[in-house]
Amino acid sequence: MWKIITGVAFPFVHRRIIGSSRLKLFSLEKRLFLSDAYKCQEAWERRLQVPVLQNIKLDDLFQELDSKFQNVGKASAIDIDLFANAVRDESYTNELEELLHKLRLSPNATDILPSTSHAVIRYFFSLGKYDQLLHILNDRLNFGIFPDDYCCGLLMDTLIKENNYTGAAKVGVLQMFQEDWSHLITSHLALYSCHMYLKNPGPWEDPAHTEEPDDGEEIKVRVKYLRNPYFDDHFDLRDPKLLVGKTLATLGATIPDAIGWTYQLVGWGMYQKWDKAIKTLEKIIKGQQKPAIFREGVEMFADTLKELSQEGNNSSELKEKFSHLLKELESLGLVSDNDLHEAVTNKVKSVVNSKENEAIEQQCKVYAEWETLKQRLLQEQLQELTKQQRLAKVQMEKEELLKREEVLFFFDNEEKWELAIEKKKVFYRKRYFGKRKKPRATDDKYIPPEVTASRS
Structure with missing residues (x-):
């Protein structure tokens, strides 16, 4: 289509204008969210x-x-x-x-x-x-x-543009670890990153630091003591499904609309916190605010219910409870058939457009404050270094003066030096070897035997 518009039949000026508009359109598409x-x-x-x-x-x-x-x-x-x-x-x-x-x-x-x-x-x-x-x-x-809120947002936006949704979701998980969703741009970019990761999941392991394959050889490691097993259910999480699930659940709780309720429910399902998922469904039904939840989210949550078959005796009861609640959602007309991806994308764009200029202005002020802080710390470090150099120089001069004083007043202090040397001598106690034996009595009349050579 663009070939036909920019053909030879059009003057050069028109081709140039259309080409520039095409570049402008491409840059807008490439921008996606942050400028x-x-x-x-x-x-x-x-x-x-x-x-x-x-x-x-x-x-x-x-x-x-x-x-x-x-x-x-x-x-x-x-x-x-x-x-x-x-x-x-x-x-x-x-x-x-x-x-x-x-x-x-x-x-x-x-x-x-x-x-x-x-x-x-x-x-x-x-x-x-x-x-x-x-x-x-x-x-x-x-x-x-x-990373702070600004760096997390910048990283996620760049990784999203690179179609690296797994990396962007990892950055969103880092923000979940901090338990801080107050920065609207960062929180909504984390929502979009996890949303796209669910659509395009990739390998979560660190490619640069993967473990070596097990060759069957037993390796023994000496440890000082064994720790009691402890799982904090937060920083100890390693499964990407649990990490992304907790991120979506905690993040969805801060967004009071259908998107927030949808991903709050999906997050609790991925995180396998079924009691909280039940409470979320009951709140949605009690609120009866339309539209309350997206059908695509209900289907994703239904997929997570397959994990219930591996969780003990009450799995059948939980399945019946969820089945009843989901049917009630449908009967009340609280399930929307709108496109979830389009809703999430428009939500993020709206937040970015309203908060971007404020965030840019604030970050520029932070950079200026950091430069002032750095100059002050450098000045303090320089002053401390100068102080230490002066103290070292004074100490060297004092030692030099003491040496000169010893040389100049040596004969005046000769007796004092001799006493000092005498005090430095160490006197050791004589070792005790026991009582001395009496020497044997000598016989003056003793005549030694005559020694003769023997012949073989």
Whole structure:
């Protein structure tokens, strides 16, 4: 169709206008949700104008930080932040991971700056290393990188545009771990990510850090003590079905409409919390607000009921209860036949259009505040370093003066030195070997026998 419109019969000007409109249409389709302005790239790049970052030699800084970790066991969190903000190309990914891990194990782990997490996320994000970044974000104990609302939203939007719905759902799960859905853009992008993951599920395992295949060899590991088995039903979750289910259930509870009720019900079913699923259905029936739930969601929830056959003796009772409630939903006309995907997409677009400018303005202010904080911390660190250098210089001068005083007044203090040397001598007690035996009496008349050589 576009070939016919842009054919030779049209003048060049018209072809150019139509071509530009086509590019504009393509960019709108590519945008999907967040615009390029949401990246706040100009405000973020402004940090590189600081002379400290411009004069950093990454190789020298890495060697210095690595030496501090080896010799002292710790390094300044502000120096790690400078390294994370100064890296640009992909030749320092391993070095950055190593420094983050060492900082996490040091006493200065609590001093990590919020700009460090942003720098790490945006560094791997700019290189397109999403799998490596997701591994760092999921391994919070070893790296200590916690994305905030803004970074989560930016990551999910990018992964959605890359059709990497599994990765986007993983970022949404990270937000579920924080139990914070107050940021509307991030929460609705998490909803869309999980929604698309259910439509296009992919492998959840970390491709860069998968376990080696079992070759049948028994491996014994020495441990100090065995922990009692404990499952917190939150951070210990590993099954993607349970993770996405809990994310949808907790997220759906914050959206008071048909989409929220639908995914709240689907989430409790995937999470296998049947008592909460019953309460959700009873609330929907009691409210009788039309439309209350989407038919596609009811069908997804019905699929999760297959897990009930593996859960004990009361499974038949639960199935009957759910069957009765679902029939009541249908009889009351609370089930909508509208397209769930279209409703979710329009919901996310509406929230993004209303909240995007406010979020951009707020994030630019945060970047400016971080620069002020960083300048203050650098000044304090410089003052502390200058103070330590002065104290070390004073100590060296004091030691030098003491040595000169000893030389100049040696003869005046000779008697004192001799007494000091005498005091330093260590006197050991004589060892006791028991009573001495009396020497044998000698016989003056004793004549030794005459020794003669014997012949063989």
